[in-house]
Amino acid sequence: MTKPASEADEPHSQVLRIPADQPLALESGLELGPLQIAYQTYGTLNPEKSNAVLICHALTGDQHVANEHPVTRKAGWWSNLIGPGKPVDTNRYFVICSNVLGGCMGTSGPANINPATGHAYGTEFPVITISDMVRAQARLVDHLGIERLLAVIGGSMGGMQVLAWASLFPDRVFAAMPIACAAKHSAQNIAFHEVGRQAVMADPDWRSGRYFEAGVRPVKGLSVARMGAHITYLSESALQRKFGRKFQDRTAPTFSFDADFQVESYLRYQGISFVERFDANSYLYLTRAMDYFDLAADNGGSLAAAFRGSKTRFCLVSFTSDWLFTTAESRQIVHALNANGASVSFVEIESDKGHDAFLLEEPVLYRTTQGFLDAAASACGVKA
């Protein structure tokens, strides 16, 4: 089994290392330093530095958005959307994607060695928020010498980061595309996250978060967490269409607890393959960051206040069968933006693929992204 720990400290990516005397001030009041940010870039930054597109990844994503993944050897998670000649055309745009703060693929997180102790942070890592992730990304954007991003694009937890970028740094975001997300995490979504965390923590190999020192990993607990979460990423109709009640490699029930049904076999595979590339503590930290996300609460109870005076162009996208982040939640953001007279378009895409639709073959998403981005680029004078 590939150890994510090594990717955490010595990732197959470029790494920005920020020394301890320039710590990141966290929303909790704590400071984090030294700090490292692992990132990938695609395409070339133009001399005007006006063609930079920041991609924000989701809970279980990482910076390998458009290149082969160093652990799984699979294609980048958005390689259908991003690349030469793709909707986000890397012949025209300079695309940046960094691993989020709290992640396990090279940006500082619980799987990294804590230089103060010489062992992995584990639960000594400070609890972080979506805003903290964005402030870390801003350090990277500073380092790359980019004053204003042409666009920030992301889905799910990535969409939350897009919203936080637009709220925290309105002058640095020309265009923002939050996909399949919400301005706050719902009670039901917090509940699902809590079950996943309890599954991890119930695993005796979690060892209160100090599993690396014990030479073990809570693979069973993390696998259960992933299985449960995975159901929420799909729609009932997608599950019905893909699996229904079809048996796996048999024609009748075995009257046992084997994976008789294809859907069971599929879910078990999802759990097993996930633990090979993901750190259990990172899962706890990132789900927690999503739970805490509430843009209205951060702005005196008013979502509109989060975008006051914003000049950013927005394009929101939701999917009809997404029950984790519903169209209604995207509409709330649209209303808040409308209240500010902001430039906003909203596309609800008809799909039965559930929340995962944003990662899958969805031609309307491709066209929407390309149209929105190219229009923004033209407005900024980026050469075609």
Add this chain to the structure above:
Amino acid sequence: MTKPASEADEPHSQVLRIPADQPLALESGLELGPLQIAYQTYGTLNPEKSNAVLICHALTGDQHVANEHPVTRKAGWWSNLIGPGKPVDTNRYFVICSNVLGGCMGTSGPANINPATGHAYGTEFPVITISDMVRAQARLVDHLGIERLLAVIGGSMGGMQVLAWASLFPDRVFAAMPIACAAKHSAQNIAFHEVGRQAVMADPDWRSGRYFEAGVRPVKGLSVARMGAHITYLSESALQRKFGRKFQDRTAPTFSFDADFQVESYLRYQGISFVERFDANSYLYLTRAMDYFDLAADNGGSLAAAFRGSKTRFCLVSFTSDWLFTTAESRQIVHALNANGASVSFVEIESDKGHDAFLLEEPVLYRTTQGFLDAAASACGVKA
């Protein structure tokens, strides 16, 4: 902690003990014997034996439908519906409720001592189905000398039993009331069950099902399973209304993995309290029985064939916000009954309480049940 094991073998209920030479033939092809069935009755069977109402309980219910629970000391789970002067009036009806086959409250199940070995069955217990549960109940009804039940009523897994009763023993069921259920378990529901089972089995204290012999119990795994399942029993709007993003005993996030949010605290309590009264192996067996339920598949692929020539009166009930067993699934049953020209009424109750609505304060359910049952009783000449 109260040990369900003792309730399994020596329950606080009446017990029908069926000797080994009269085993139950199971759908798997195996036989189970000896067999015990724990049950409660309320009211008096009339001389004509025409006023018997069988209540079928759900996954985590039991026979203590209208009396104080011997373990939790709480009121019976349907004591709002059943009792003297209640919609199911025990002054008029003789109400029977037995613990299901595979349960842990006194009917034979994995927590019972296997007389062949002297230790708890554990996973040596045969995998059972909804039909097997119903055939065991039929033994009890035989024992009570009742040829025909006035009504069989149940919700969720209890509703599946009602459907199986009407299909297997059409002449023994005058009226059937399946509530918040389906004629087959959906792919999504199988998926949620599988996550729960994996959570139990991932607990090292599960010991491949032999935990009683080791003097332990997989409480953490079962608790996680219950937490996840509990989310599916509620609706998003119920969770929003009850909890939203409200904090538990604090005014701001603690930036930790404590139960900051009320919904987390609530779920943890649901998990902890469940393991005090329920057996982990029973949870595996009963979820498996639900997964296997598919009335159409049992009848050559035709749901209509499951009710061919049925003279039973049906009343189906669904709840608008129930996403575990949707109104669409109840409608499929209605259509199959209509295809047989059966007597069927269907009530979709407006509620935001989700699947759990059938157990909660729902006046429309009370009126529907009372009206349907009293009409059936009048048709059968049961004195008011």
